[in-house]
Amino acid sequence: MWRGWRDVLTRLGFETAALDAKLLTQHGLGLDAVALAVREHEAVSEADAIAVAALLQRRMSGESVARIIGEREFYGLAFGLNAATLEPRPDTELLVDMALGAMPAGGRLLDLGTGTGCIPIAILANQSDAIGVAVDLSAEALVAAEANAARHGVTERIALRHGSWFEPLQSGERFDLIVSNPPYIASDIVETLAAEVRDFDPRLALDGGPDGLAPYRIIAQQAPAWLKPDGHVLLEIGYDQGAAVSALLLEAGFADVTVHRDLGGQDRVVWAQGLDAS
Ligand SMILES: C[S@@+](CC[C@H](N)C(=O)[O-])C[C@H]1O[C@@H](n2cnc3c(N)ncnc32)[C@H](O)[C@@H]1O
Known part of the structure:
Protein backbone atom coordinates (compact mmCIF):
# COMPACT_ATOMS: atom_id res chain seq x y z
CA MET A 1 0.00 0.00 0.00
CA GLY A 62 2.53 20.55 3.34
CA GLU A 63 2.54 19.36 6.97
CA SER A 64 5.79 17.61 7.93
CA VAL A 65 5.90 13.89 8.69
CA ALA A 66 7.16 14.64 12.21
CA ARG A 67 4.21 16.93 12.93
CA ILE A 68 1.73 14.37 11.59
CA ILE A 69 3.28 11.58 13.63
CA GLY A 70 3.58 13.92 16.62
CA GLU A 71 7.23 13.40 17.44
CA ARG A 72 10.72 14.06 16.18
CA GLU A 73 14.11 12.68 17.10
CA PHE A 74 16.73 15.03 18.49
CA TYR A 75 20.12 14.07 19.93
CA GLY A 76 19.10 10.41 19.77
CA LEU A 77 15.92 10.98 21.84
CA ALA A 78 12.29 11.14 20.68
CA PHE A 79 10.49 14.42 21.49
CA GLY A 80 6.72 14.73 21.44
CA LEU A 81 5.37 17.79 19.64
CA ASN A 82 2.20 19.83 19.89
CA ALA A 83 0.78 22.80 17.99
CA ALA A 84 2.79 25.26 20.13
CA THR A 85 6.20 23.65 19.71
CA LEU A 86 8.80 24.02 17.01
CA GLU A 87 10.11 20.74 15.67
CA PRO A 88 13.60 20.24 17.10
CA ARG A 89 16.12 20.66 14.27
CA PRO A 90 19.38 18.73 13.76
CA ASP A 91 21.17 22.12 13.51
CA THR A 92 20.49 22.65 17.22
CA GLU A 93 22.48 19.54 18.19
CA LEU A 94 25.68 21.63 17.94
CA LEU A 95 24.41 23.79 20.80
CA VAL A 96 23.86 20.67 22.93
CA ASP A 97 27.36 19.36 22.12
CA MET A 98 28.88 22.68 23.16
CA ALA A 99 26.73 22.94 26.29
CA LEU A 100 27.81 19.47 27.42
CA GLY A 101 31.43 20.59 26.97
CA ALA A 102 30.87 23.79 28.96
CA MET A 103 28.77 22.45 31.88
CA PRO A 104 30.76 21.88 35.09
CA ALA A 105 30.08 18.84 37.29
CA GLY A 106 26.76 19.39 39.06
CA GLY A 107 26.15 22.42 36.84
CA ARG A 108 22.96 24.50 36.72
CA LEU A 109 21.50 25.36 33.35
CA LEU A 110 18.91 27.89 32.14
CA ASP A 111 17.17 27.37 28.77
CA LEU A 112 15.17 30.31 27.42
CA GLY A 113 12.40 29.47 24.94
CA THR A 114 12.45 25.75 25.61
CA GLY A 115 9.63 24.56 23.28
CA THR A 116 9.67 20.74 23.45
CA GLY A 117 12.44 21.01 26.05
CA CYS A 118 14.78 19.33 23.59
CA ILE A 119 17.90 21.32 24.56
CA PRO A 120 17.86 20.98 28.37
CA ILE A 121 16.40 17.46 28.30
CA ALA A 122 19.16 16.27 25.92
CA ILE A 123 21.77 17.90 28.19
CA LEU A 124 20.32 16.49 31.42
CA ALA A 125 19.88 13.04 29.85
CA ASN A 126 23.59 13.05 29.02
CA GLN A 127 24.88 14.61 32.25
CA SER A 128 23.32 12.90 35.19
CA ASP A 129 24.40 15.43 37.84
CA ALA A 130 23.17 18.51 35.94
CA ILE A 131 19.99 20.39 36.85
CA GLY A 132 18.08 22.99 34.89
CA VAL A 133 15.37 25.61 34.57
CA ALA A 134 13.48 25.87 31.27
CA VAL A 135 11.29 28.87 30.38
CA ASP A 136 8.72 29.41 27.66
CA LEU A 137 6.09 32.06 27.00
CA SER A 138 3.78 29.35 25.68
CA ALA A 139 2.03 27.34 28.39
CA GLU A 140 1.05 24.79 25.74
CA ALA A 141 4.69 24.25 24.76
CA LEU A 142 5.50 23.60 28.42
CA VAL A 143 2.91 20.81 28.45
CA ALA A 144 4.94 19.07 25.72
CA ALA A 145 8.21 19.80 27.54
CA GLU A 146 6.81 18.28 30.75
CA ALA A 147 5.81 15.08 28.95
CA ASN A 148 9.20 14.90 27.23
CA ALA A 149 11.04 15.39 30.53
CA ALA A 150 9.07 12.50 32.01
CA ARG A 151 9.66 10.34 28.94
CA HIS A 152 13.42 10.80 29.30
CA GLY A 153 13.56 10.48 33.07
CA VAL A 154 14.70 14.01 33.97
CA THR A 155 11.53 15.39 35.62
CA GLU A 156 13.22 15.62 39.02
CA ARG A 157 16.08 17.70 37.62
CA ILE A 158 14.22 20.23 35.50
CA ALA A 159 11.96 23.09 36.59
CA LEU A 160 9.60 24.31 33.86
CA ARG A 161 8.57 27.95 34.21
CA HIS A 162 5.97 29.90 32.30
CA GLY A 163 6.71 33.49 31.26
CA SER A 164 8.84 35.79 29.14
CA TRP A 165 12.59 35.18 29.08
CA PHE A 166 14.02 35.97 32.56
CA GLU A 167 10.74 37.07 34.18
CA PRO A 168 9.86 33.72 35.81
CA LEU A 169 13.24 33.49 37.58
CA GLN A 170 13.53 34.01 41.29
CA SER A 171 15.79 36.66 42.74
CA GLY A 172 19.19 35.22 43.69
CA GLU A 173 19.13 32.34 41.19
CA ARG A 174 22.45 31.91 39.36
CA PHE A 175 23.41 29.63 36.47
CA ASP A 176 26.62 28.10 35.12
CA LEU A 177 25.20 28.11 31.64
CA ILE A 178 22.44 30.04 29.87
CA VAL A 179 21.37 28.57 26.52
CA SER A 180 18.74 29.59 24.03
CA ASN A 181 17.51 28.94 20.54
CA PRO A 182 15.19 31.95 20.44
CA PRO A 183 12.93 32.99 17.56
CA TYR A 184 15.38 34.70 15.19
CA ILE A 185 13.64 35.25 11.88
CA ALA A 186 12.81 38.84 10.89
CA SER A 187 9.02 39.39 10.94
CA ASP A 188 8.69 40.12 7.23
CA ILE A 189 10.77 37.06 6.28
CA VAL A 190 8.47 34.68 8.21
CA GLU A 191 5.82 35.05 5.52
CA THR A 192 8.30 33.98 2.83
CA LEU A 193 9.38 30.72 4.51
CA ALA A 194 8.57 27.30 3.04
CA ALA A 195 4.93 26.34 3.64
CA GLU A 196 6.00 23.43 5.85
CA VAL A 197 7.45 25.96 8.32
CA ARG A 198 5.27 29.04 7.73
CA ASP A 199 1.93 27.25 7.92
CA PHE A 200 2.66 24.72 10.65
CA ASP A 201 5.42 25.95 13.00
CA PRO A 202 4.06 28.37 15.64
CA ARG A 203 4.76 32.02 14.84
CA LEU A 204 5.87 32.64 18.44
CA ALA A 205 8.73 30.20 17.82
CA LEU A 206 9.87 31.90 14.61
CA ASP A 207 9.36 35.66 14.75
CA GLY A 208 12.34 37.53 16.18
CA GLY A 209 10.90 41.01 15.61
CA PRO A 210 11.60 43.56 12.84
CA ASP A 211 15.30 42.63 12.42
CA GLY A 212 15.19 39.12 13.97
CA LEU A 213 17.38 40.26 16.87
CA ALA A 214 14.81 41.35 19.49
CA PRO A 215 15.20 38.24 21.72
CA TYR A 216 19.02 38.45 21.55
CA ARG A 217 18.95 42.06 22.80
CA ILE A 218 16.98 41.01 25.89
CA ILE A 219 19.05 37.89 26.51
CA ALA A 220 22.41 39.67 26.08
CA GLN A 221 21.40 42.57 28.34
CA GLN A 222 19.93 40.47 31.12
CA ALA A 223 22.06 37.28 31.10
CA PRO A 224 24.96 38.77 33.12
CA ALA A 225 22.70 39.32 36.13
CA TRP A 226 21.75 35.61 36.24
CA LEU A 227 25.13 34.02 35.54
CA LYS A 228 27.71 32.78 38.01
CA PRO A 229 30.96 34.80 37.61
CA ASP A 230 32.59 32.15 35.37
CA GLY A 231 29.34 31.30 33.56
CA HIS A 232 28.78 30.89 29.84
CA VAL A 233 26.09 31.83 27.34
CA LEU A 234 25.42 29.72 24.24
CA LEU A 235 22.96 31.04 21.67
CA GLU A 236 21.79 29.49 18.44
CA ILE A 237 21.74 32.05 15.62
CA GLY A 238 20.68 32.40 12.01
CA TYR A 239 23.50 31.94 9.46
CA ASP A 240 23.97 35.71 9.01
CA GLN A 241 23.56 36.87 12.63
CA GLY A 242 27.03 36.03 14.05
CA ALA A 243 28.43 39.55 13.95
CA ALA A 244 25.29 41.27 15.27
CA VAL A 245 24.73 38.84 18.15
CA SER A 246 28.44 38.90 19.05
CA ALA A 247 28.31 42.70 19.20
CA LEU A 248 25.32 42.57 21.58
CA LEU A 249 27.16 40.17 23.90
CA LEU A 250 30.40 42.20 23.87
CA GLU A 251 28.37 45.32 24.65
CA ALA A 252 26.80 43.47 27.58
CA GLY A 253 30.24 42.88 29.12
CA PHE A 254 31.39 39.45 27.88
CA ALA A 255 35.12 39.54 27.08
CA ASP A 256 35.34 36.35 25.04
CA VAL A 257 32.73 35.91 22.30
CA THR A 258 33.17 33.38 19.49
CA VAL A 259 31.00 32.20 16.58
CA HIS A 260 30.85 28.47 15.75
CA ARG A 261 29.81 26.73 12.55
CA ASP A 262 27.56 23.70 12.15
CA LEU A 263 28.39 20.63 10.04
CA GLY A 264 26.96 22.41 6.99
CA GLY A 265 29.56 25.18 7.40
CA GLN A 266 27.01 27.83 8.49
CA ASP A 267 27.48 30.06 11.52
CA ARG A 268 25.15 28.48 14.08
CA VAL A 269 26.14 29.18 17.72
CA VAL A 270 27.57 32.19 19.54
CA TRP A 271 29.49 31.39 22.73
CA ALA A 272 30.05 34.16 25.28
CA GLN A 273 32.12 33.93 28.44
CA GLY A 274 34.53 36.01 30.53
CA LEU A 275 32.11 38.44 32.07
CA ASP A 276 33.78 41.74 32.67
CA ALA A 277 33.42 42.26 36.44
CA SER A 278 34.43 45.94 36.38
C1 LIG B 1 12.97 28.75 17.91
S1 LIG B 1 11.90 28.09 19.15
C2 LIG B 1 13.04 26.99 19.96
C3 LIG B 1 12.40 25.85 20.69
C4 LIG B 1 13.40 24.84 21.24
N1 LIG B 1 14.29 25.43 22.19
C5 LIG B 1 14.19 24.22 20.11
O1 LIG B 1 15.40 24.49 20.01
O2 LIG B 1 13.62 23.46 19.31
C6 LIG B 1 11.75 29.45 20.26
C7 LIG B 1 10.93 29.23 21.50
O3 LIG B 1 10.89 30.47 22.22
C8 LIG B 1 9.61 30.63 22.78
N2 LIG B 1 9.40 32.07 23.05
C9 LIG B 1 9.05 33.04 22.19
N3 LIG B 1 8.99 34.22 22.82
C10 LIG B 1 9.33 33.99 24.10
C11 LIG B 1 9.46 34.82 25.25
N4 LIG B 1 9.20 36.13 25.21
N5 LIG B 1 9.83 34.24 26.42
C12 LIG B 1 10.07 32.91 26.48
N6 LIG B 1 9.96 32.06 25.42
C13 LIG B 1 9.60 32.61 24.25
C14 LIG B 1 8.67 30.04 21.76
O4 LIG B 1 7.42 29.70 22.33
C15 LIG B 1 9.48 28.83 21.28
O5 LIG B 1 9.19 27.68 22.05
Whole structure:
Protein backbone atom coordinates (compact mmCIF):
# COMPACT_ATOMS: atom_id res chain seq x y z
CA MET A 1 0.00 0.00 0.00
CA TRP A 2 2.79 2.44 0.89
CA ARG A 3 4.28 2.08 -2.58
CA GLY A 4 1.12 3.49 -4.13
CA TRP A 5 1.34 6.52 -1.84
CA ARG A 6 5.05 6.83 -2.62
CA ASP A 7 4.17 7.12 -6.31
CA VAL A 8 1.55 9.77 -5.60
CA LEU A 9 4.01 11.82 -3.53
CA THR A 10 6.73 11.39 -6.16
CA ARG A 11 4.41 12.70 -8.86
CA LEU A 12 3.69 15.70 -6.65
CA GLY A 13 7.41 16.41 -6.33
CA PHE A 14 8.06 15.35 -2.71
CA GLU A 15 11.81 14.69 -2.45
CA THR A 16 11.46 12.15 0.35
CA ALA A 17 8.37 10.46 -1.13
CA ALA A 18 9.35 6.87 -0.30
CA LEU A 19 10.35 7.58 3.29
CA ASP A 20 7.31 9.79 3.93
CA ALA A 21 4.90 7.20 2.50
CA LYS A 22 6.47 4.39 4.48
CA LEU A 23 6.53 6.27 7.81
CA LEU A 24 2.96 7.52 7.48
CA THR A 25 1.66 4.10 6.44
CA GLN A 26 3.42 2.54 9.41
CA HIS A 27 1.95 5.16 11.71
CA GLY A 28 -1.56 4.81 10.30
CA LEU A 29 -1.51 1.04 10.63
CA GLY A 30 0.29 1.03 13.99
CA LEU A 31 3.14 -1.08 12.62
CA ASP A 32 6.92 -0.79 12.86
CA ALA A 33 9.16 -1.02 9.78
CA VAL A 34 9.63 -4.78 10.05
CA ALA A 35 5.93 -5.51 10.51
CA LEU A 36 5.08 -3.29 7.54
CA ALA A 37 7.55 -5.20 5.34
CA VAL A 38 6.17 -8.57 6.49
CA ARG A 39 2.55 -7.55 5.94
CA GLU A 40 3.14 -5.54 2.80
CA HIS A 41 1.07 -7.80 0.54
CA GLU A 42 -1.79 -8.39 3.00
CA ALA A 43 -5.07 -6.59 2.40
CA VAL A 44 -5.90 -3.79 4.84
CA SER A 45 -9.33 -2.99 6.20
CA GLU A 46 -11.27 -0.10 4.74
CA ALA A 47 -10.95 1.78 8.03
CA ASP A 48 -7.16 1.41 8.01
CA ALA A 49 -6.95 2.52 4.39
CA ILE A 50 -9.00 5.62 5.21
CA ALA A 51 -6.80 6.37 8.23
CA VAL A 52 -3.62 6.15 6.16
CA ALA A 53 -5.13 8.23 3.36
CA ALA A 54 -6.00 10.96 5.88
CA LEU A 55 -2.37 11.11 7.04
CA LEU A 56 -1.12 11.28 3.46
CA GLN A 57 -3.59 14.08 2.72
CA ARG A 58 -2.03 16.10 5.53
CA ARG A 59 1.43 15.50 4.07
CA MET A 60 0.19 16.61 0.67
CA SER A 61 -1.04 19.84 2.29
CA GLY A 62 2.53 20.55 3.34
CA GLU A 63 2.54 19.36 6.97
CA SER A 64 5.79 17.61 7.93
CA VAL A 65 5.90 13.89 8.69
CA ALA A 66 7.16 14.64 12.21
CA ARG A 67 4.21 16.93 12.93
CA ILE A 68 1.73 14.37 11.59
CA ILE A 69 3.28 11.58 13.63
CA GLY A 70 3.58 13.92 16.62
CA GLU A 71 7.23 13.40 17.44
CA ARG A 72 10.72 14.06 16.18
CA GLU A 73 14.11 12.68 17.10
CA PHE A 74 16.73 15.03 18.49
CA TYR A 75 20.12 14.07 19.93
CA GLY A 76 19.10 10.41 19.77
CA LEU A 77 15.92 10.98 21.84
CA ALA A 78 12.29 11.14 20.68
CA PHE A 79 10.49 14.42 21.49
CA GLY A 80 6.72 14.73 21.44
CA LEU A 81 5.37 17.79 19.64
CA ASN A 82 2.20 19.83 19.89
CA ALA A 83 0.78 22.80 17.99
CA ALA A 84 2.79 25.26 20.13
CA THR A 85 6.20 23.65 19.71
CA LEU A 86 8.80 24.02 17.01
CA GLU A 87 10.11 20.74 15.67
CA PRO A 88 13.60 20.24 17.10
CA ARG A 89 16.12 20.66 14.27
CA PRO A 90 19.38 18.73 13.76
CA ASP A 91 21.17 22.12 13.51
CA THR A 92 20.49 22.65 17.22
CA GLU A 93 22.48 19.54 18.19
CA LEU A 94 25.68 21.63 17.94
CA LEU A 95 24.41 23.79 20.80
CA VAL A 96 23.86 20.67 22.93
CA ASP A 97 27.36 19.36 22.12
CA MET A 98 28.88 22.68 23.16
CA ALA A 99 26.73 22.94 26.29
CA LEU A 100 27.81 19.47 27.42
CA GLY A 101 31.43 20.59 26.97
CA ALA A 102 30.87 23.79 28.96
CA MET A 103 28.77 22.45 31.88
CA PRO A 104 30.76 21.88 35.09
CA ALA A 105 30.08 18.84 37.29
CA GLY A 106 26.76 19.39 39.06
CA GLY A 107 26.15 22.42 36.84
CA ARG A 108 22.96 24.50 36.72
CA LEU A 109 21.50 25.36 33.35
CA LEU A 110 18.91 27.89 32.14
CA ASP A 111 17.17 27.37 28.77
CA LEU A 112 15.17 30.31 27.42
CA GLY A 113 12.40 29.47 24.94
CA THR A 114 12.45 25.75 25.61
CA GLY A 115 9.63 24.56 23.28
CA THR A 116 9.67 20.74 23.45
CA GLY A 117 12.44 21.01 26.05
CA CYS A 118 14.78 19.33 23.59
CA ILE A 119 17.90 21.32 24.56
CA PRO A 120 17.86 20.98 28.37
CA ILE A 121 16.40 17.46 28.30
CA ALA A 122 19.16 16.27 25.92
CA ILE A 123 21.77 17.90 28.19
CA LEU A 124 20.32 16.49 31.42
CA ALA A 125 19.88 13.04 29.85
CA ASN A 126 23.59 13.05 29.02
CA GLN A 127 24.88 14.61 32.25
CA SER A 128 23.32 12.90 35.19
CA ASP A 129 24.40 15.43 37.84
CA ALA A 130 23.17 18.51 35.94
CA ILE A 131 19.99 20.39 36.85
CA GLY A 132 18.08 22.99 34.89
CA VAL A 133 15.37 25.61 34.57
CA ALA A 134 13.48 25.87 31.27
CA VAL A 135 11.29 28.87 30.38
CA ASP A 136 8.72 29.41 27.66
CA LEU A 137 6.09 32.06 27.00
CA SER A 138 3.78 29.35 25.68
CA ALA A 139 2.03 27.34 28.39
CA GLU A 140 1.05 24.79 25.74
CA ALA A 141 4.69 24.25 24.76
CA LEU A 142 5.50 23.60 28.42
CA VAL A 143 2.91 20.81 28.45
CA ALA A 144 4.94 19.07 25.72
CA ALA A 145 8.21 19.80 27.54
CA GLU A 146 6.81 18.28 30.75
CA ALA A 147 5.81 15.08 28.95
CA ASN A 148 9.20 14.90 27.23
CA ALA A 149 11.04 15.39 30.53
CA ALA A 150 9.07 12.50 32.01
CA ARG A 151 9.66 10.34 28.94
CA HIS A 152 13.42 10.80 29.30
CA GLY A 153 13.56 10.48 33.07
CA VAL A 154 14.70 14.01 33.97
CA THR A 155 11.53 15.39 35.62
CA GLU A 156 13.22 15.62 39.02
CA ARG A 157 16.08 17.70 37.62
CA ILE A 158 14.22 20.23 35.50
CA ALA A 159 11.96 23.09 36.59
CA LEU A 160 9.60 24.31 33.86
CA ARG A 161 8.57 27.95 34.21
CA HIS A 162 5.97 29.90 32.30
CA GLY A 163 6.71 33.49 31.26
CA SER A 164 8.84 35.79 29.14
CA TRP A 165 12.59 35.18 29.08
CA PHE A 166 14.02 35.97 32.56
CA GLU A 167 10.74 37.07 34.18
CA PRO A 168 9.86 33.72 35.81
CA LEU A 169 13.24 33.49 37.58
CA GLN A 170 13.53 34.01 41.29
CA SER A 171 15.79 36.66 42.74
CA GLY A 172 19.19 35.22 43.69
CA GLU A 173 19.13 32.34 41.19
CA ARG A 174 22.45 31.91 39.36
CA PHE A 175 23.41 29.63 36.47
CA ASP A 176 26.62 28.10 35.12
CA LEU A 177 25.20 28.11 31.64
CA ILE A 178 22.44 30.04 29.87
CA VAL A 179 21.37 28.57 26.52
CA SER A 180 18.74 29.59 24.03
CA ASN A 181 17.51 28.94 20.54
CA PRO A 182 15.19 31.95 20.44
CA PRO A 183 12.93 32.99 17.56
CA TYR A 184 15.38 34.70 15.19
CA ILE A 185 13.64 35.25 11.88
CA ALA A 186 12.81 38.84 10.89
CA SER A 187 9.02 39.39 10.94
CA ASP A 188 8.69 40.12 7.23
CA ILE A 189 10.77 37.06 6.28
CA VAL A 190 8.47 34.68 8.21
CA GLU A 191 5.82 35.05 5.52
CA THR A 192 8.30 33.98 2.83
CA LEU A 193 9.38 30.72 4.51
CA ALA A 194 8.57 27.30 3.04
CA ALA A 195 4.93 26.34 3.64
CA GLU A 196 6.00 23.43 5.85
CA VAL A 197 7.45 25.96 8.32
CA ARG A 198 5.27 29.04 7.73
CA ASP A 199 1.93 27.25 7.92
CA PHE A 200 2.66 24.72 10.65
CA ASP A 201 5.42 25.95 13.00
CA PRO A 202 4.06 28.37 15.64
CA ARG A 203 4.76 32.02 14.84
CA LEU A 204 5.87 32.64 18.44
CA ALA A 205 8.73 30.20 17.82
CA LEU A 206 9.87 31.90 14.61
CA ASP A 207 9.36 35.66 14.75
CA GLY A 208 12.34 37.53 16.18
CA GLY A 209 10.90 41.01 15.61
CA PRO A 210 11.60 43.56 12.84
CA ASP A 211 15.30 42.63 12.42
CA GLY A 212 15.19 39.12 13.97
CA LEU A 213 17.38 40.26 16.87
CA ALA A 214 14.81 41.35 19.49
CA PRO A 215 15.20 38.24 21.72
CA TYR A 216 19.02 38.45 21.55
CA ARG A 217 18.95 42.06 22.80
CA ILE A 218 16.98 41.01 25.89
CA ILE A 219 19.05 37.89 26.51
CA ALA A 220 22.41 39.67 26.08
CA GLN A 221 21.40 42.57 28.34
CA GLN A 222 19.93 40.47 31.12
CA ALA A 223 22.06 37.28 31.10
CA PRO A 224 24.96 38.77 33.12
CA ALA A 225 22.70 39.32 36.13
CA TRP A 226 21.75 35.61 36.24
CA LEU A 227 25.13 34.02 35.54
CA LYS A 228 27.71 32.78 38.01
CA PRO A 229 30.96 34.80 37.61
CA ASP A 230 32.59 32.15 35.37
CA GLY A 231 29.34 31.30 33.56
CA HIS A 232 28.78 30.89 29.84
CA VAL A 233 26.09 31.83 27.34
CA LEU A 234 25.42 29.72 24.24
CA LEU A 235 22.96 31.04 21.67
CA GLU A 236 21.79 29.49 18.44
CA ILE A 237 21.74 32.05 15.62
CA GLY A 238 20.68 32.40 12.01
CA TYR A 239 23.50 31.94 9.46
CA ASP A 240 23.97 35.71 9.01
CA GLN A 241 23.56 36.87 12.63
CA GLY A 242 27.03 36.03 14.05
CA ALA A 243 28.43 39.55 13.95
CA ALA A 244 25.29 41.27 15.27
CA VAL A 245 24.73 38.84 18.15
CA SER A 246 28.44 38.90 19.05
CA ALA A 247 28.31 42.70 19.20
CA LEU A 248 25.32 42.57 21.58
CA LEU A 249 27.16 40.17 23.90
CA LEU A 250 30.40 42.20 23.87
CA GLU A 251 28.37 45.32 24.65
CA ALA A 252 26.80 43.47 27.58
CA GLY A 253 30.24 42.88 29.12
CA PHE A 254 31.39 39.45 27.88
CA ALA A 255 35.12 39.54 27.08
CA ASP A 256 35.34 36.35 25.04
CA VAL A 257 32.73 35.91 22.30
CA THR A 258 33.17 33.38 19.49
CA VAL A 259 31.00 32.20 16.58
CA HIS A 260 30.85 28.47 15.75
CA ARG A 261 29.81 26.73 12.55
CA ASP A 262 27.56 23.70 12.15
CA LEU A 263 28.39 20.63 10.04
CA GLY A 264 26.96 22.41 6.99
CA GLY A 265 29.56 25.18 7.40
CA GLN A 266 27.01 27.83 8.49
CA ASP A 267 27.48 30.06 11.52
CA ARG A 268 25.15 28.48 14.08
CA VAL A 269 26.14 29.18 17.72
CA VAL A 270 27.57 32.19 19.54
CA TRP A 271 29.49 31.39 22.73
CA ALA A 272 30.05 34.16 25.28
CA GLN A 273 32.12 33.93 28.44
CA GLY A 274 34.53 36.01 30.53
CA LEU A 275 32.11 38.44 32.07
CA ASP A 276 33.78 41.74 32.67
CA ALA A 277 33.42 42.26 36.44
CA SER A 278 34.43 45.94 36.38
C1 LIG B 1 12.97 28.75 17.91
S1 LIG B 1 11.90 28.09 19.15
C2 LIG B 1 13.04 26.99 19.96
C3 LIG B 1 12.40 25.85 20.69
C4 LIG B 1 13.40 24.84 21.24
N1 LIG B 1 14.29 25.43 22.19
C5 LIG B 1 14.19 24.22 20.11
O1 LIG B 1 15.40 24.49 20.01
O2 LIG B 1 13.62 23.46 19.31
C6 LIG B 1 11.75 29.45 20.26
C7 LIG B 1 10.93 29.23 21.50
O3 LIG B 1 10.89 30.47 22.22
C8 LIG B 1 9.61 30.63 22.78
N2 LIG B 1 9.40 32.07 23.05
C9 LIG B 1 9.05 33.04 22.19
N3 LIG B 1 8.99 34.22 22.82
C10 LIG B 1 9.33 33.99 24.10
C11 LIG B 1 9.46 34.82 25.25
N4 LIG B 1 9.20 36.13 25.21
N5 LIG B 1 9.83 34.24 26.42
C12 LIG B 1 10.07 32.91 26.48
N6 LIG B 1 9.96 32.06 25.42
C13 LIG B 1 9.60 32.61 24.25
C14 LIG B 1 8.67 30.04 21.76
O4 LIG B 1 7.42 29.70 22.33
C15 LIG B 1 9.48 28.83 21.28
O5 LIG B 1 9.19 27.68 22.05
